Amino acid sequence: MANNKNNKPEAQGNSKKTINKMIFVMVIMIIVAPAILIISLIRIQFIDNEMYQQKAINQQLRQTVITPQRGTIYDRNMKPLAQSANVWTIVLNPNSVEGEEERNLIADKLSVILDVDRESIYEKAGKNRYYEVLKRKVDHDTYSQVEQFKVDYNITSVYSVEDTKRYYPYEDFASSVLGFTGTDNYGLYGLEAYYDSTLQGVPGWVVQAKSATGQDMPYGYETTYEAQNGTNLVLTIDEVIQHYLEKYLEIAAIENNVTNRAAGVIMDVNTGEILAMATKSDFNPNSPFEITDQNVLNSLSSITDEEEYSKAKNEALQESWRNKVVSDTYEPGSVFKAVTASMALEEKVVTQSDMFTCTGSYRPVNNINPIKCHKAGGHGTITFRQGLQQSCNPCFMQVGARIGPENFYEYFGAFGFREHTGIDLPGEADSVYHSLETLQNPVSLAVDSFGQTFRVTPLQMITAISAIANGGNLLEPHIVRQMIDDEGNIVSSTETKVKRQVISESTSAEVSEMMQSVVTEGAATNAYIAGYRVAGKTGTSEKRDVYDENGNQIQDLRIASFCGFAPADDPQIAILIILDEPHASNIYGGTIAAPVAKSILEEVLPYLGIEPVYTAEEISSMDISTPNVLNEQVTTAENAIKEKGLKVKIMGSGTTVVKQVPVQGESIPQNGTVVLYTDEASSSQTTTVPNIVGLSVSDANAALINAGLNIRLSGTGFENSGSVCFRQDIQEGQQVEYGTIIKAEFRVDVADDAA
Amino acid sequence: MPNFDEFDRKVNVAYDLSLFEPQPKEIPKKKNNIIEMPRQRVNQNARRLENFLRVSSAILVVGIVVSLFFSLLMCRVQMTELGDEISATKESLATAQSDYTILEMELKSKTSLKTIEEKSDELGMDKLDKHQIEYFSLTDGDKAEIVEPEKSAGIFSQIADFFTNLFGGFVE
Numbered sequence: 040m041a042n043n044k045n046n047k048p049e050a051q052g053n054s055k056k057t058i059n060k061m062i063f064v065m066v067i068m069i070i071v072a073p074a075i076l077i078i079s080l081i082r083i084q085f086i087d088n089e090m091y092q093q094k095a096i097n098q099q100l101r102q103t104v105i106t107p108q109r110g111t112i113y114d115r116n117m118k119p120l121a122q123s124a125n126v127w128t129i130v131l132n133p134n135s136v137e138g139e140e141e142r143n144l145i146a147d148k149l150s151v152i153l154d155v156d157r158e159s160i161y162e163k164a165g166k167n168r169y170y171e172v173l174k175r176k177v178d179h180d181t182y183s184q185v186e187q188f189k190v191d192y193n194i195t196s197v198y199s200v201e202d203t204k205r206y207y208p209y210e211d212f213a214s215s216v217l218g219f220t221g222t223d224n225y226g227l228y229g230l231e232a233y234y235d236s237t238l239q240g241v242p243g244w245v246v247q248a249k250s251a252t253g254q255d256m257p258y259g260y261e262t263t264y265e266a267q268n269g270t271n272l273v274l275t276i277d278e279v280i281q282h283y284l285e286k287y288l289e290i291a292a293i294e295n296n297v298t299n300r301a302a303g304v305i306m307d308v309n310t311g312e313i314l315a316m317a318t319k320s321d322f323n324p325n326s327p328f329e330i331t332d333q334n335v336l337n338s339l340s341s342i343t344d345e346e347e348y349s350k351a352k353n354e355a356l357q358e359s360w361r362n363k364v365v366s367d368t369y370e371p372g373s374v375f376k377a378v379t380a381s382m383a384l385e386e387k388v389v390t391q392s393d394m395f396t397c398t399g400s401y402r403p404v405n406n407i408n409p410i411k412c413h414k415a416g417g418h419g420t421i422t423f424r425q426g427l428q429q430s431c432n433p434c435f436m437q438v439g440a441r442i443g444p445e446n447f448y449e450y451f452g453a454f455g456f457r458e459h460t461g462i463d464l465p466g467e468a469d470s471v472y473h474s475l476e477t478l479q480n481p482v483s484l485a486v487d488s489f490g491q492t493f494r495v496t497p498l499q500m501i502t503a504i505s506a507i508a509n510g511g512n513l514l515e516p517h518i519v520r521q522m523i524d525d526e527g528n529i530v531s532s533t534e535t536k537v538k539r540q541v542i543s544e545s546t547s548a549e550v551s552e553m554m555q556s557v558v559t560e561g562a563a564t565n566a567y568i569a570g571y572r573v574a575g576k577t578g579t580s581e582k583r584d585v586y587d588e589n590g591n592q593i594q595d596l597r598i599a600s601f602c603g604f605a606p607a608d609d610p611q612i613a614i615l616i617i618l619d620e621p622h623a624s625n626i627y628g629g630t631i632a633a634p635v636a637k638s639i640l641e642e643v644l645p646y647l648g649i650e651p652v653y654t655a656e657e658i659s660s661m662d663i664s665t666p667n668v669l670n671e672q673v674t675t676a677e678n679a680i681k682e683k684g685l686k687v688k689i690m691g692s693g694t695t696v697v698k699q700v701p702v703q704g705e706s707i708p709q710n711g712t713v714v715l716y717t718d719e720a721s722s723s724q725t726t727t728v729p730n731i732v733g734l735s736v737s738d739a740n741a742a743l744i745n746a747g748l749n750i751r752l753s754g755t756g757f758e759n760s761g762s763v764c765f766r767q768d769i770q771e772g773q774q775v776e777y778g779t780i781i782k783a784e785f786r787v788d789v790a791d792d793a794a
Numbered sequence: 795m796p797n798f799d800e801f802d803r804k805v806n807v808a809y810d811l812s813l814f815e816p817q818p819k820e821i822p823k824k825k826n827n828i829i830e831m832p833r834q835r836v837n838q839n840a841r842r843l844e845n846f847l848r849v850s851s852a853i854l855v856v857g858i859v860v861s862l863f864f865s866l867l868m869c870r871v872q873m874t875e876l877g878d879e880i881s882a883t884k885e886s887l888a889t890a891q892s893d894y895t896i897l898e899m900e901l902k903s904k905t906s907l908k909t910i911e912e913k914s915d916e917l918g919m920d921k922l923d924k925h926q927i928e929y930f931s932l933t934d935g936d937k938a939e940i941v942e943p944e945k946s947a948g949i950f951s952q953i954a955d956f957f958t959n960l961f962g963g964f965v966e
Contacts, residue, residue: 124895208902
């Protein structure tokens with residue numbers, strides 16, 4: 040043991056105190072430090088675990104959205120009317136543009152590829168931004184050209200973002216029904232808006248692990264939640280029927296200079312399915328923000344003030360998108376008389392043979408101005424049946440009084456005029472009608488009886504007429520038949536919904552028969568179709584609520600309409616045609632709306648497999664096919680033609696037929712004349728076409744026969760004596776060959792004013 | 795009593811009696827061909843063999859592990875490549891489907907009823923008219939029978955018919 044300075048022995052090694060200190064420190068380290076760790080762990084794992092988990096997920100995982108494909112809209116025969124496809128949006132990052140040279144290059148090349156103004160691209164390329172859209176929704180070809188441009192010139196400031204675009208292959212076809220989508224692929228109008236959530240689908244996700252540098256690590260962790268594509272819609276609309284409706288509606292709108300749009304709807308009376316629905320003028324859903332109506336464009340071009348122009352354009356666009364059948368109301372006029380007749384017959388307050396007197400006007404109460412009939416001199420004494428045929432206002436005012444305000448109000452509601460039809464389209468308008476209290480006034484009741492001073496939607500009107508046609512059942516109209524998935528499995532199906540029985544089957548049959556007589560004998564003869572039984576009612580309602588900019592009521596505005604169904608003995612379809620504010624020589628529904636319905640039904644009924652059944656009289660008046668007698672001996676040819684019941688006119692002195700007019704196979708009226716040319720000299724002879732516009736059938740026929748020509752009758756009502764020619768296909772004064780067939784269009788000018 | 799013999803043998807150094815005992819004959823070692831390796835060398839050799847085996851197995855194991863590692867890596871690489879290929883193909887499919895949709899829409903637009911009617915008007919075509927259909931009336935009980943032309947028999951049927959007719963004639 041060593042000694043220290045004091046010669047005392049030094050301690051060797053740690054003292055007890057030091058050891059104790061060390062033990063203490065070790066205890067701290069062994070117990071306390073882990074305890075702190077454990078407490079932290081408990082806090083992280085159990086208390087704040089969710090927060091840290093989320094942070095870890097956010098840091099370690101990347102979520103990518105999988106955009107679902109928007110559902111397709113098909114017609115009832117599975118023809119696609121609206122479908123989406125992938126497209127690209129071309130974007131520029133101006134901050135990455137390297138210098139003026141690249142800026143010019145991008146402007147020069149992309150303006151050609153994208154068909155965009157060069158200056159706008161150049162301007163965007165100079166901005167101090169990271170994101171500038173050059174063009175939206177370009178197709179694959181354009182996208183490929185942009186990608187090639189990037190590779191060729193080593194451009195990194197241009198990139199593409201995937202997007203989808205909605206395509207409407209038939210352009211303005213059923214546009215007011217389909218609606219359109221916006222740039223963000225959400226539905227904005229029509230079915231696209233109403234069924235937006237169904238069509239959208241559910242987005243999917245790809246969750247992938249990412250490295251510290253943000254790179255994907257696909258096999259580190261990856262989970263995919265597949266997107267659910269939108270459900271597809273199968274409509275009740277038939278593309279063929281829709282085509283015919285739009286075609287003839289457009290022709291009528293142009294021919295009659297309709298200034299507040301024309302609308303039409305065709306409905307299956309037994310199921311409530313809408314087979315066709317159209318409004319003209321409308322828009323192209325591929326470019327919904329462009330106005331296509333020339334009249335509107337002309338009126339907009341005259342506006343110089345920018346703000347006013349913008350406002351006017353906006354209003355015009357809204358107008359063009361509007362579905363007139365669902366979203367507009369109108370005074371139905373005389374078409375409503377069919378409903379009044381149903382009320383009266385159901386309540387047995389009138390029979391078909393009851394007599395009424397029409398002197399040209401009627402006072403429901405004394406000391407008021409008389410309410411006029413459209414026939415100034417009055418119809419005289421007529422039966423109720425004739426009252427409907429001739430659309431007599433005084434007759435129906437008296438019938439309305441018999442029905443009484445309470446019953447009238449009740450039936451008005453029962454026929455669905457006080458409620459929405461429930462159709463699956465947006466923007467269904469509310470009707471405007473008299474309250475029960477107001478109807479206590481005999482004048483209100485009287486005017487309501489012939490369809491004026493209240494407003495309903497065209498859809499409500501055709502639904503009511505369909506109830507008359509189908510045995511008295513008020514149906515809920517619908518436009519979507521089924522919803523199907525991408526594999527064609529039916530997700531849901533729309534069933535026929537009967538809201539209530541409004542009238543009895545016997546009343547329905549009786550009114551249907553009366554409406555058929557309106558077409559065969561009354562004011563709707565222009566809707567008559569040989570071989571088919573058509574029932575209908577015309578209407579010409581007065582518009583009293585249109586004012587000019589000075590607040591003065593604009594007079595003489597009318598809505599011409601026709602509503603009917605066919606076949607009358609076994610109704611299948613109902614049709615309603617409305618021409619709002621026609622400006623023509625004759626603006627009555629019977630004259631301009633009924634022929635539209637006739638033209639459409641002539642195409643649609645055979646398409647639906649409803650074959651014509653001609654009466655003997657109809658067959659006897661039908662055109663026949665010209666036989667072929669070319670190169671025959673004159674005598675043989677003559678006999679062959681006469682066998683067909685045709686007449687012969689021989690020109691020239693030859694013995695063989697070198698030319699015939701009409702040619703083989705061309706239609707010729709029975710008792711028409713076939714001209715046979717027997718030598719070249721005679722075949723050059725011609726005759727002058729006379730004017731037959733304004734002539735009756737017999738007068739027009741005589742004029743043409745005198746000129747050595749044949750007549751082909753077309754149009755409407757030419758079976759009736761009141762029919763006059765309003766158009767001839769070959770104009771007066773033209774030189775044509777003898778025997779040429781002149782197509783003459785006839786119609787009956789009817790007055791059917793409900794005012 | 796102590797064993798004095800043993801005691802004597804052991805302690806009796808004065809008289810080395812062992813000298814008087816018959817000495818065992820020394821058997822001369824046989825000369826054999828076996829060359830006995832020194833123990834050290836034997837051990838060394840054994841160690842070398844052991845080392846060799848150890849090294850070999852180590853190398854083998856390492857080799858297997860490395861192979862496994864590389865095959866795993868290759869699998870990963872292939873999977874990644876396949877994954878990229880799948881993605882690229884899916885992308886192409888989506889693009890092709892879009893192109894198909896767009897082209898189909900264009901086709902439908904060009905073959906719409908409106909376009910067909912316009913074109914047929916241009917070509918001067920007419921739709922089927924009533925005058926091209928001939929109507930005739932039937933009374934009750936009348937029926938229409940469509941006579942189909944007799945189909946010509948095949949060559950084998952003709953041969954069979956020939957022999958049938960031939961033998962039929964004989965039978966008759």
